């Protein structure tokens with residue numbers, strides 16, 4: 001997925017041009033999710049590329065829960081994370097899509 005194609009980097013919906021998070025296009029829904037909490041995006045296990053293959057799961061954690069679950073991540077600036085499928089399963093996240 002190109003960052004220039006007008007699609008939300010996080011969920012793939014149409015994004016209003018000029019609206020972004022971490023210099024990636026972000027639709028209003030995802031921006032709301034990241035204002036309310038920490039957006040998690042599931043990716044394939046053991047995919048270490050900077051753009052790992054998405055597997056379609058999306059979850060929003062409260063910042064307090066995210067801080068306890070993902071130690072060492074600065075959620076003051078970072079409002080989203082990739083989470084491997086195996087990790088998501090271990091944490092008990094269901095594969096329901098958020099929103």
Ligand SMILES: [Zn+2]
Nearest residue numbers: 008011027030
């Ligand atoms: Zn989005």
